[in-house]
Amino acid sequence: MFALVDCNNFYASCQRVFEPHLIGKPVVILSNNDGCVIARSNEAKALGIPMGAPAFQLETLFKKNQVHVYSSNYALYGDMSSRVMNLLTTFTPEIEVYSIDEAFLKFKGFELYNLEEYGIKMQRTVTKGTGIPVSIGFAPTKALAKVANKIAKKFPERTKSVYVIDSEEKRICLLYTSPSPRDRQKSRMPSSA
Amino acid sequence: MKLKPLHTTTTLEFYTPDFSTEARLPYVDAGLRAGFPSPADDFIELSIDINKEYIKNRDCTFFAKVKGHSMKNAGIYDGDLLIIDKSLEPQNDKIAVCQIDGNFTVKRIKIEHNIVWLIAENEDFEPIKVTPENELIIWGIVTASIKKF
Numbered sequence: 200m201f202a203l204v205d206c207n208n209f210y211a212s213c214q215r216v217f218e219p220h221l222i223g224k225p226v227v228i229l230s231n232n233d234g235c236v237i238a239r240s241n242e243a244k245a246l247g248i249p250m251g252a253p254a255f256q257l258e259t260l261f262k263k264n265q266v267h268v269y270s271s272n273y274a275l276y277g278d279m280s281s282r283v284m285n286l287l288t289t290f291t292p293e294i295e296v297y298s299i300d301e302a303f304l305k306f307k308g309f310e311l312y313n314l315e316e317y318g319i320k321m322q323r324t325v326t327k328g329t330g331i332p333v334s335i336g337f338a339p340t341k342a343l344a345k346v347a348n349k350i351a352k353k354f355p356e357r358t359k360s361v362y363v364i365d366s367e368e369k370r371i372c373l374l375y376t377s378p379s380p381r382d383r384q385k386s387r388m389p390s391s392a
Numbered sequence: 393m394k395l396k397p398l399h400t401t402t403t404l405e406f407y408t409p410d411f412s413t414e415a416r417l418p419y420v421d422a423g424l425r426a427g428f429p430s431p432a433d434d435f436i437e438l439s440i441d442i443n444k445e446y447i448k449n450r451d452c453t454f455f456a457k458v459k460g461h462s463m464k465n466a467g468i469y470d471g472d473l474l475i476i477d478k479s480l481e482p483q484n485d486k487i488a489v490c491q492i493d494g495n496f497t498v499k500r501i502k503i504e505h506n507i508v509w510l511i512a513e514n515e516d517f518e519p520i521k522v523t524p525e526n527e528l529i530i531w532g533i534v535t536a537s538i539k540k541f
Contacts, residue, residue: 217399217406219529220494275398278408282451328452328479330531 202304203344207332209300210238213279216330225266229254282329290321318361338364403496407455446536452479465513472539476532487534
């Protein structure tokens with residue numbers, strides 16, 4: 200089995216570790232020289248702030264909705280990322296750090312483990328120890344682990360931020376409901392096309 | 393051990409430990425005993441690494457420089473460097489870095505009859521009674537304080 204561990208709104212979460220009063224408030228992080236929006240908290244996403252949008256176009260929206268806007272602080276994100284990744288290596292020897300905020304973990308020889316329980320333990324350890332909330336998806340392949348992760352992230356209460364695709368029924372059901380790459384392309388195209 | 397700054401607030405300056413350097417110092421065993429020397433003395437570790445000695449969960453450990461004197465009776469003074477472990481559970485009588493209503497503070501946790509108090513170790517500061525209206529986050533537990541002379 201593979202797991203994809205992904206930090207929720209990573210840059211915004213890093214900011215919140217040291218400014219917990221930002222929890223529940225819209226937070227956006229801007230790229231170098233404060234050019235574009237490169238990270239958004241869920242609350243900022245709900246305001247319809249698009250990823251990659253130039254910051255100067257959003258100034259009134261930021262003011263009107265009291266959005267907390269931060270310049271990126273890569274030293275902080277790098278430090279928090281290495282803490283998360285190091286904690287993950289205590290759960291399995293095989294880890295592939297995929298980006299600053301996500302890693303694939305291989306669980307070979309864990310057949311006797313209840314991976315959902317194990318995942319919840321991983322989730323708690325990382326979230327408590329670093330202050331960064333993570334979501335975890337388990338599945339037989341990396342691509343499916345990504346799909347499972349999406350479910351864990353979308354339904355944090357119901358899944359406790361951990362979801363395991365461990366049956367053929369779950370796999371088929373999820374693949375039917377997940378948007379295919381073609382659907383995604385369609386939704387990005389202008390409606391007249 | 394270098395300190396890399398992470399974040400600064402009005403009450404605390406946060407740093408991350410840097411483990412790229414190692415300073416092993418010879419360790420002198422306390423207590424000279426009269427009589428026959430213990431044969432086990434030949435096998436004791438002869439050096440001490442401050443990182444290892446004071447940091448149990450390195451990935452959950454943060455440093456913070458204190459501003460203010462509210463914990464002076466606990467031996468924590470302005471400018472001291474606290475070692476904070478975020479993975480530890482809050483317990484009665486522990487010194488914690490807390491955030492109450494958006495402000496960071498270092499206080500001792502007291503739990504009495506299901507009421508949580510944040511106690512300053514300084515006569516000039518009143519204990520803070522935590523009520524349901526307050527928003528309290530126990531950010532981490534202070535495990536040590538480093539003082540420079």
